[in-house]
Amino acid sequence: MTVRTTTRAFFDPQTWTVSYVVWDHATRHAAVIDPVLDYDFKSGHTGTKSADQVRAYLQAEQLQVDWILETHAHADHLSGARWLQERVGGRIAIGAHIREVQATFKELYNLERGFLPDGSQFDHLFGDGETFMIGTVEATALWVPGHTPADMAYRLDGAVFVGDTLFMPDVGSARADFPGGDARTLYRSMRRLLALPPETTMYVCHDYPPASRGPAWQTTVASQRAHNIHARDGIGEDEFVAMRQARDATLDVPALILPSMQVNVRAGQLPPPDDNGVAYLRIPLNALPRH
Numbered sequence: 001m002t003v004r005t006t007t008r009a010f011f012d013p014q015t016w017t018v019s020y021v022v023w024d025h026a027t028r029h030a031a032v033i034d035p036v037l038d039y040d041f042k043s044g045h046t047g048t049k050s051a052d053q054v055r056a057y058l059q060a061e062q063l064q065v066d067w068i069l070e071t072h073a074h075a076d077h078l079s080g081a082r083w084l085q086e087r088v089g090g091r092i093a094i095g096a097h098i099r100e101v102q103a104t105f106k107e108l109y110n111l112e113r114g115f116l117p118d119g120s121q122f123d124h125l126f127g128d129g130e131t132f133m134i135g136t137v138e139a140t141a142l143w144v145p146g147h148t149p150a151d152m153a154y155r156l157d158g159a160v161f162v163g164d165t166l167f168m169p170d171v172g173s174a175r176a177d178f179p180g181g182d183a184r185t186l187y188r189s190m191r192r193l194l195a196l197p198p199e200t201t202m203y204v205c206h207d208y209p210p211a212s213r214g215p216a217w218q219t220t221v222a223s224q225r226a227h228n229i230h231a232r233d234g235i236g237e238d239e240f241v242a243m244r245q246a247r248d249a250t251l252d253v254p255a256l257i258l259p260s261m262q263v264n265v266r267a268g269q270l271p272p273p274d275d276n277g278v279a280y281l282r283i284p285l286n287a288l289p290r291h
């Protein structure tokens, strides 16, 4: 199969996140996937070093952005989608089940009445199996819940961007203990992706590399099926669920979950400012479900 697209990865060492730009050779139309807005917890300042790298690449390659795709509402970093859209355009899209995530977190943060958990903060909500175009290249959105209820993977041109559904083979899988997450559902979503053609390239959204190697983000379905420490062929559903639940019970809450979720359910828009012109993040005390 002729390769019709170029994929460029951007690794953010602060949050171990990988953002992507993928673009169509025929038209130079592009999609940006999971851009990051930097956030300094100590000072309360946002920053654009990560998103600026993406913007610089888009400009250097003279790409026209059709889409800014979120694989899910991230709990470990703020989304750079809105910041980037204001500068390079594109439609911000996520899975339709984001509405459930918005409802959960609207209640947790007691967000303003005007915040509607209806997905309207995004330009488009994908249903499972929906197809869309990046220039002349057709892409398919796949609903792969489990890590959160709203996770999507995006498949195009012999590759699939899996978000946090699978990590690199030696890292395994993401936690499934966030509100609405479920290990059994995650297993089924992983198997769905592993049923894609074995030569399919897989791009992951995070890497937490062991000391023996540097960060990596590109693998294949075949490699995952042979080597993924949590999901390789032969590991059954019950075995995975038992492992995942035991492991999740030991994990700390992500450092940036409370800042991240209240920005990410707004498609990367910061909260509306108070009457003094300053925007505030809310920290609910003793309210975030632990497990």
Ligand SMILES: [Fe+2]
Pocket (backbone or CB within 6 Å): 072, 073, 074, 075, 076, 147, 164, 174
């Ligand atoms: Fe995530």
